[in-house]
Amino acid sequence: MNFNTKIRYDFIGNRNKFFLFSITLTIVGILSLLFFSLNFGVDFKAGTNMDILVGKAANQQDAKEILVKAGIEGITPTVGGTDSDRVSARFDEVLTQAKIVEIQEGFKAKYGDQVSSEVNVVSPDMAQELGIKTIWAILIASVAIMIYVMIRFEWRFALAANIAILYDAFVVVALFSIFRLEVDLPFIAAVLTTIGYSINDKIVIFDRIRENLRFGQYKNREQLSEMVNASIWQTMARNVYTVLAVLVVAVCLFIFGSESIKLFALAKIIGLTSGAYSSICIASPLWLLLKGKQKPKAVAKTTA
Structure with missing residues (x-):
């Protein structure tokens, strides 16, 4: 099937490179959390x-x-x-x-x-309570987003989106652990807002994939891959402009803001960058991987 879209880079064809990079970063982050934990601020410890x-x-x-x-x-x-x-x-x-x-x-x-x-x-009791509530907040936000995507799309979109969103949140946590940056309440706010911005990018791409899927017949995996690639590039400008608009504000806050919000701004910068990356390089290829497990529907033959 021919799309009137210039595909400048084959994201789907290079998906294994992105998966390998993301898995490596995830493993490094897990090891950092296991051996060094997080550098908790006063908000999370007495x-x-x-x-x-x-x-x-x-x-x-x-x-x-x-x-x-x-x-x-x-x-x-x-x-x-x-x-x-x-x-x-x-x-x-x-x-x-x-x-x-x-x-x-x-x-x-x-x-x-x-x-x-x-x-x-x-106090120690207050710090423990804040930590528990933070974990619940992230879990509830993730589950709510997954339910929303399942209602609006289908379970493959929902699963791919949620894995990518959890990856975005984990990247922020992992980098703060690796570089021993302080974790406080503004950091948690940055993680939660990262989840919100991240799902926006993924919904835009998934909406275009669903639209192209609805109006086309894809007989094999190669055609499906071409469609996902085209969908990514059809929405690229919108996603880039949206992320850049917020990223510029976050960078200004980091450079010109007071010390109390610098780490919040840094967490936002990491989260926004990861969200844009995961929407294109993780969520979309992951949906294709899940969709590939499903046998293509046979094209109905028309009779004269």
Whole structure:
């Protein structure tokens, strides 16, 4: 069957390369999680987080010395804000109120009485509850998406889409584990929004595949492969423009945003990139693989 579409690259013909790359990354991610786990922030383990606004340009070494004078060693605070006037410090223990006051007084002695601070304390019970709820949130979102795709399309589309979506979420988690980046609540929000953006790309391609499937007769696997390739390229411009529009915003947040949202923006960048990749290189070829197990329907013969 001839499609009026210029196929610049044979994604379907090279699907085994993409599958091999994705499986390798998945295995590396699993090994990283098994041996190193995730670098959980205060949100997911007991501890204290302090954001201190000093009102003038702060110095990381001075902030570290203030913590040492308060009897806390081994903590390297981060300096951020529009004028480098915000100091953030995360402690792996629940600080007493007396210790918090001592740290606050140390910064006031160094930078003046205009110093203000925000303190967040997470108890062990709260950290455990947040972790459990996070797992449930991802599972419920994945199941809901799979049911939606099954209703709108069919089970092969749903299974291919869900495998690719779970892969996208796992890639974000795996890379954060490999590079020891901190995992906190904004990170979870980034993973959940990644799932949402990812399914959008896949629905666009699957919708075109279904349309081409409806109006064509495909007698063998080669014709079916050509149709999937054509469907990918027919929707390529729309998918690229949609992803780029959000990706530009995420990159700007990462470059110009405050320290508190940089990791959120980075997780979004990874998730969006993976979502675009998996829609073309995993979900579509995987549907073709599942469809290939089904015998093609015989073309009905017309009688004069």
